[in-house]
Amino acid sequence: MILDTAPILKSLWRSKVGPLLIIAQLALSIAIISNAVFFLQGRVDKIQRETGADSQALAQVWVKERPGELLRQEIIERDLENLRALSGVRNAAAIGQSVPFSHSGGSSGFSRLPEGDPKRVSKPAATMPADHAAVATLGLTLVEGRSFFPEEIDYYPRNQRPGTASAIITESLAEFLFEGQSPVGQTVFLAGAVPLTVVGVVEDFLGYFPATDFAYDNVLISAIELSEKVNYVVQGEDPAGLLPGVRQALQNTDARRIVKDERTMASMIRVHYSDDYAMVILLLLVMVLLVFVNTLGVVGITTFWVNQRRRQVGIRRALGATRLAILRYFLVENVILVTLATFVGACLALMAGHYFTAHHAMAALPWWYAPFAGGVMLIMTQAAAWWPSQRAARVPAREAIAG
Amino acid sequence: MVSYYLRLAWLSVKKTPVLSALMVLAIAMGIAACLTTLTLYQVVSSNPLADKNAVTFAVQLDSWDPNEDYWAVNGVPEQLTYQDAKAIYRTGNADQTVLTSRIGVTVEATDASTPPKVEDARLATRDFFSVFDVPFRYGGPWSATADAHGEQQVVISTALQHHFFAGEYPVGKSVMVEGEVYTIVGVMDERWTMTPSVYDLNTGAFKEPPQLFLPFFNVERRPFASWGNVVGWKNEDVRSHQDFLATEMAWVQTWVSLNTPEARAEFEQFLVNYIHNEKQKGRFERPLKYYLNTPEQWLSINGVVSRDNRILVYLSLAFLAVCLVNAVVLLLAKFLRKAPEAGLRRALGASRAAVFVQHLAEAAVIGALGSALGLLLSWFGLVGVRSLYSHYQEVAVMSGFTVIAALVFALVSALVSGALPAWQVSRSQPARYLKAQ
Numbered sequence: 001m002i003l004d005t006a007p008i009l010k011s012l013w014r015s016k017v018g019p020l021l022i023i024a025q026l027a028l029s030i031a032i033i034s035n036a037v038f039f040l041q042g043r044v045d046k047i048q049r050e051t052g053a054d055s056q057a058l059a060q061v062w063v064k065e066r067p068g069e070l071l072r073q074e075i076i077e078r079d080l081e082n083l084r085a086l087s088g089v090r091n092a093a094a095i096g097q098s099v100p101f102s103h104s105g106g107s108s109g110f111s112r113l114p115e116g117d118p119k120r121v122s123k124p125a126a127t128m129p130a131d132h133a134a135v136a137t138l139g140l141t142l143v144e145g146r147s148f149f150p151e152e153i154d155y156y157p158r159n160q161r162p163g164t165a166s167a168i169i170t171e172s173l174a175e176f177l178f179e180g181q182s183p184v185g186q187t188v189f190l191a192g193a194v195p196l197t198v199v200g201v202v203e204d205f206l207g208y209f210p211a212t213d214f215a216y217d218n219v220l221i222s223a224i225e226l227s228e229k230v231n232y233v234v235q236g237e238d239p240a241g242l243l244p245g246v247r248q249a250l251q252n253t254d255a256r257r258i259v260k261d262e263r264t265m266a267s268m269i270r271v272h273y274s275d276d277y278a279m280v281i282l283l284l285l286v287m288v289l290l291v292f293v294n295t296l297g298v299v300g301i302t303t304f305w306v307n308q309r310r311r312q313v314g315i316r317r318a319l320g321a322t323r324l325a326i327l328r329y330f331l332v333e334n335v336i337l338v339t340l341a342t343f344v345g346a347c348l349a350l351m352a353g354h355y356f357t358a359h360h361a362m363a364a365l366p367w368w369y370a371p372f373a374g375g376v377m378l379i380m381t382q383a384a385a386w387w388p389s390q391r392a393a394r395v396p397a398r399e400a401i402a403g
Numbered sequence: 404m405v406s407y408y409l410r411l412a413w414l415s416v417k418k419t420p421v422l423s424a425l426m427v428l429a430i431a432m433g434i435a436a437c438l439t440t441l442t443l444y445q446v447v448s449s450n451p452l453a454d455k456n457a458v459t460f461a462v463q464l465d466s467w468d469p470n471e472d473y474w475a476v477n478g479v480p481e482q483l484t485y486q487d488a489k490a491i492y493r494t495g496n497a498d499q500t501v502l503t504s505r506i507g508v509t510v511e512a513t514d515a516s517t518p519p520k521v522e523d524a525r526l527a528t529r530d531f532f533s534v535f536d537v538p539f540r541y542g543g544p545w546s547a548t549a550d551a552h553g554e555q556q557v558v559i560s561t562a563l564q565h566h567f568f569a570g571e572y573p574v575g576k577s578v579m580v581e582g583e584v585y586t587i588v589g590v591m592d593e594r595w596t597m598t599p600s601v602y603d604l605n606t607g608a609f610k611e612p613p614q615l616f617l618p619f620f621n622v623e624r625r626p627f628a629s630w631g632n633v634v635g636w637k638n639e640d641v642r643s644h645q646d647f648l649a650t651e652m653a654w655v656q657t658w659v660s661l662n663t664p665e666a667r668a669e670f671e672q673f674l675v676n677y678i679h680n681e682k683q684k685g686r687f688e689r690p691l692k693y694y695l696n697t698p699e700q701w702l703s704i705n706g707v708v709s710r711d712n713r714i715l716v717y718l719s720l721a722f723l724a725v726c727l728v729n730a731v732v733l734l735l736a737k738f739l740r741k742a743p744e745a746g747l748r749r750a751l752g753a754s755r756a757a758v759f760v761q762h763l764a765e766a767a768v769i770g771a772l773g774s775a776l777g778l779l780l781s782w783f784g785l786v787g788v789r790s791l792y793s794h795y796q797e798v799a800v801m802s803g804f805t806v807i808a809a810l811v812f813a814l815v816s817a818l819v820s821g822a823l824p825a826w827q828v829s830r831s832q833p834a835r836y837l838k839a840q
Contacts, residue, residue, distance in 0.1 A: 017827060018735055025728040032721045039714065064521060064628075067509045067582025115638065124474075159642050193638035229628065258509060258521045271793070278791035279711055286436070286718055290725060293429050297729040300422060304736030360710050 004325075008333050022301050023341045029290045030345030030377055034369035035352050040283045042363070043276045051269065052170075052205025052216075053100055054139020057090075058265035059239035060099050061246055064229045064258040071226050073155040075253075080133070082249040083234055088242050091235045093137035096129030096224045098208040099231050100138070101268040105208030108191050110169075110219060112177050115192030122192065123176050125169075125217035126207040129224040135168065135202065137235045143171060145184040145200030152199075154223040165223040167196035170204045173217040188219075196221065210272060239264040294377065295384040302330060302388040313392055314399025323393040330389035334381055342374030349373075405764075412765035415741070422737060423769065426730050430773025430820070431780055433726030434812045436719040438777060439784030442805045444716050446798045448708045451597050452535075452698035455660070458498075459534060460695035462491065462657040464678065468636035469688035476704050479694060480634060480653040481605060485622075488655035490677060492528060497659035497670050499530040502619045504655055505603055505631035510615065511579040512567050522563070523630060524580075524615040525603075526622055532558070534660055535602050540564075542574040542589035545618055549588075553620025557585040560614045561593040580617065581627070591616075598797050601698050603656060604705040605632045609794040622648075629654060651686075659695075671695070723812075730769070730820035738762055738828040750833035759829040766821020774813030781805060 012019045063079070065071055076094050083092040098105030109122035128134075135147040147168070154162050167188060174183045183198045190196055196219075204216040224230070232250075236242050243262045250259045270277070306313075313326055346367075353365030416423045452459055463479045464487055472478045483491070488502045504526045511519040529544040531537070541564075545556040557580060564573050573587050591612070599608035621627075626644045635652040661667040674693050681687045696704060738745075745758050781801070788799040 017823070018732060021728055021732045021735065021823075025725055025732060028721060028725050028728065032718065032725070036718065064509065066519075067511075067579070159644075159646070161641075191638040256515070256519055258519060260521055274791075274793060275709075275711060278788075281791060282715065283718075286722055289432055289436075290722060293432065293726055293729050296425050296429060297732050300425065300733040301736055304740065307740065356714075360713070362710075 004329055004332060005336070008329065008336060012333065012336070018301060018304075019337060022297060023337055023344060025297055026294060026338060026341030026377060026381070027344035027348060029294050030342055030370055030373045031348035031352060033287055033290060033377070034345070034349040034373040035356070035365060036283045036287055037373065038353070038365050038369055040280055043280050043283075047273045047276050047280075049206075051100065052140065052203055053265070054235060055100075055265045055269060057139065057235050057237065057239055058137075058233055059236070059242055059246065059263065060102065060231055060233045060265065060268070061243075061250065061262035062229060062231045062260055063250055064260070066254070066257055067228075070158060070228055071230055073226065076155070076224075076230060078253065079232065079250060080131075082253070083232060083246060086234075086242065086245045086249055088236045088238060088245070089234050090237075091133055091137040093133035093233050094131045094224060095134055095231045095233055097231070098126045098128040098218070099233060100206055100208060101210065101265060101272050102208050102231070103272070107212075107214065110173065110177065110217075111189050111192055112186070113192075114189050114195075120192065123173065123217060124214045125173050125219050126209075126214065127190070128207075128218055128220045130220045130222070131224065132222075134220060134233070135200070137233050138205070139235065140205055141203040143201050143203055144182060145198070147200060148220070148222045152222045155226050156223055157226050161194070161225070162223050164195050164197070165221050166199045167222070168200040168202055168220040169198055170202055170216055170218050172204050173219065174198075174201045176217075190219075190221075239266070291377070291380050295380055298334065298381045298384040299388060302334070302385045303391075305333075306330065306388045306392040309392070310395050310399050313395045314397055314401075317395065318397040318400045326395070327389050327393040330392055331382060331385055334385040335378065338374065338378045338381055341377070342371060345374060346370035408761050408764035409768065411761060412768045415765050416768055419737060422733060426733050426769050427772045427776060429726045429729050429733075430770060430816055431776035433719075433723035434774050434777030434809065434816065435780030435784050437723045437812065438781035438805050438808055439788060439799075440712075440715040440719040441808055442781070442785060442802065443788060443795065443799050444708070444712050445804050446598060446800075446802075447712050448702075449598070450601070450699050450702060451599070452601055455534075456697050456699050458662050459658060459660050459698055461698070461701045462659060462674075463694040463696065464674070464687075465689050465692035466651060466653070466681075466687050467689060471636070477694065479692060481656070481705075482632070482634070482653040483655045483657045484651055484653050485648045485655055487677075487681075488657050491657060491659070494677075495659065495670060495673055498662045498666055499534055499658075499660040501528055501531045501534050501602075501658040502655050503527040503531055503602065503658075504619075504622075504629065505606065505613070506617075506627040507630040508581050508615065508617075508627065509579075510563065513577050513579055513584060517567070520566075522614040523611070524617060525613045526619045526627065527616050528619045530660075531602070531616065534658055535597060537595050538592040540590045540592045541572060542587070545588045550618055551620065553618045553623055555580075555583060555585045555621065556588045556618060558589040558591060558616040559587055560591050560612070563614050564590045580615065581625075585617065596797055599702060599707045601702060602658070603631065604701070604707060605656075606630070607794060608702075608705070608707040609796075609798055631656075661695075667695070723816075727816055727819050730766075730773075730816070731823055734766060734769070734820060735824040735827060738824045742828055742831045745828050746831050746833045746835065749831070755829045759825045762825035762828050763817075763821045766825065767817040770813050770817030770820060773816060774809050777812065778806065778809040781809070 080092050080094060083089055105126055107124050107126050110125050111120050111122040113120040131153045132148040132150045148166060152166055154165060156162050177188060183201055186198050187195045188198060206215050207218045234242060234246060247259050247262050349370040356362045357364050464483055465479045466484055467473045467480055473480050492500045492502055506524050506526055507521055508524045509519050510522050529550040532544045540561055549556050567578055573590055577584050577586050596612050600610055633652055633654040637651045639650045641647050661670050678687050678691050748758060785799045785801055789796055
């Protein structure tokens with residue numbers, strides 16, 4: 001037997017406790033690492049999903065008029081003019097509420113049929129009152145129809161909501177409501193009561209609170225309420241650099257109104273995913289530490305075994321075994337331990353995965369994660385076992401008669 | 404005897420400094436990971452109203468859409484409509500009634516000497532202060548009359564007191580809130596932060612306390628900008644603020660305290676009668692349903708402990724298990740190498756138990772060192788958690804809990820990692836080793 005598997009197994013069997021413990025340690029580590037990699041991958045996919053907007057070029061800010069005063073259309077238009085005049089600003093738009101990733105917004109049910117119709121099917125979606133520049137400023141991609149016309153935007157006083165307006169909807173919502181037909185020119189009902197004419201369809205983008213079920217269902221509406229507050233979104237090459245200028249431009253017109261929360265879309269996205277970023281870092285840390293602890297364990301146990309068997313090694317050398325054969329002996333021993341541990345670890349990993357699926361509504365762990373983690377562990381532990389095994393290979397033949 | 408064993412253990416630890424250091428380090432990392440996640444978990448899962456859990460209740464009434472269930476929590480809206488909340492305040496007769504809602508307001512000095520600020524505020528009835536244990540630095544809550552009529556009085560934070568009055572005694576002075584003059588009746592102590600913020604879990608459970616409290620019924624007079632959730636299902640024609648107050652929109656968080664079982668029974672009877680009465684008027688079209696949730700139930704329904712919190716605890720416990728098994732393997736290796744010494748001791752008359760205890764002492768020394776280092780590392784772990792999670796600033800802090808947990812871990816890790824190797828070495832046959840020597 002070229003790899004000495006039989007004598008290795010026999011000698012492992014004889015000492016039992018040590019090998020069993022090291023198998024337990026490796027198996028547990030493989031189970032943890034495979035589940036951790038799986039969690040990690042889920043988080044990375046989530047963080048990296050497309051926002052559907054030109055997020056890296058955007059910044060937002062909101063203004064609130066003096067107490068008791070409401071915004072007027074002229075004020076909003078003047079603000080936008082001032083913002084567009086800033087150097088570095090490519091475009092600017094007013095958005096009533098539900099700015100992407102702002103965690104503040106509103107939603108409503110949308111349907112093709114009005115309330116009272118028994119066949120009415122409704123789907124919740126974010127409502128985004130927005131002006132004619134919003135599609136271009138946010139960097140949304142029109143797939144059908146058109147953006148709003150400037151003359152189409154209806155700035156209405158508080159509590160005087162107009163009877164109708166135009167709407168631009170995302171592809172997901174269009175697909176749900178119109179099932180492949182073209183929505184342009186059709187009517188959708190807001191809350192089953194307010195008819196809106198669809199003038200355009202845009203590619204999906206993530207809305208004001210992407211953790212909701214309707215993250216990709218957004219409706220831009222051409223009517224903006226003149227309340228005390230409005231959001232502005234600006235687009236430019238360097239959005240972070242625009243922030244001081246944006247604040248100044250808005251505050252200059254009235255020192256006693258509130259200009260607040262000027263920030264880049266990139267920073268809003270970071271805040272939104274902060275728990276996921278934290279989890280990614282913690283999971284990576286756990287994996288690194290696990291590999292470290294295991295490496296430590298393998299170095300320790302192999303060193304011990306080498307010392308314990310100096311005599312046997314000496315005898316084998318005296319009987320003509322090459323250094324390579326000795327080295328191979330200890331490394332194959334390690335392969336056997338890791339292979340056994342991978343089997344046990346895979347069972348543990350699948351059991352843990354099953355628990356998370358059943359109790360925490362998570363996706364099932366694919367079967368090949370544990371063998372993969374076992375493979376990585378094998379590489380790391382072979383490297384760890386190399387150093388003590390080499391020392392074994394250098395044991396001289398005279399050890400056979402030493403002591 | 405104990406000190407003798409400990410001295411032997413220390414000598415043995417020093418004899419293999421690298422191996423011992425590696426064992427201590429491994430145990431320390433496992434313990435630090437567990438201390439960090441458990442400290443976080445303990446605070447996140449705590450109930451700040453535990454002492455009045457039996458008498459304080461969050462009220463939920465099912466006034467939702469007859470055709471569809473409410474989409475979140477337990478299928479009933481977390482908040483009440485204005486008219487229902489007001490009915491509970493006026494006629495519910497509970498021992499204490501808290502109606503509250505999160506708003507954002509512009510605050511200015513009366514002489515416009517400082518730039519206006521927008522602040523996080525709450526509309527609340529005065530029982531909020533006693534139910535949620537808000538301590539006062541100066542003054543106190545507004546009067547019952549001011550409460551019932553929604554007078555222009557205000558309780559402010561210590562931070563606002565410093566901002567507007569530079570620390571002067573502020574009670575009786577005024578500030579402008581949303582352009583109106585409000586008289587200051589009290590200043591909250593800055594110690595008040597409720598973690599988790601059980602009074603309002605809709606916009607996050609770990610947030611800074613509000614800067615101002617206004618008597619709830621000011622909302623009868625004028626609108627305020629909500630910084631919380633306003634949820635509705637019905638399309639209603641709203642042409643004025645009074646119309647808004649009369650809608651089916653749910654936005655008022657409602658709590659009651661009911662100090663005796665009789666009071667609770669009476670209050671429940673009141674709710675049943677009230678809902679029946681409203682059904683006659685065409686409201687509450689769904690089957691009769693209401694909930695009185697204890698703070699503990701409320702925290703659980705609102706999912707304050709996140710899935711990530713749980714996963715991290717499992718992960719760190721599994722990690723500690725690996726570290727301990729690792730320590731067992733290394734200790735076993737080390738003890739068996741010293742087996743000849745043990746054999747010699749046995750031949751000289753030491754009992755198996757004595758050899759066992761001697762070796763367990765070494766495991767205890769390593770466990771204790773590992774725990775001490777682990778406690779130190781967990782301090783850095785918590786600093787790390789605070790920098791990773793912006794909303795755990797108040798949460799991820801070392802406490803008595805952390806220290807006690809560290810002691811428990813020290814004991815457990817010493818026993819777990821030491822018992823098996825010590826037992827193995829205590830079984831060694833003296834004859835065999837004596838011969839080998």
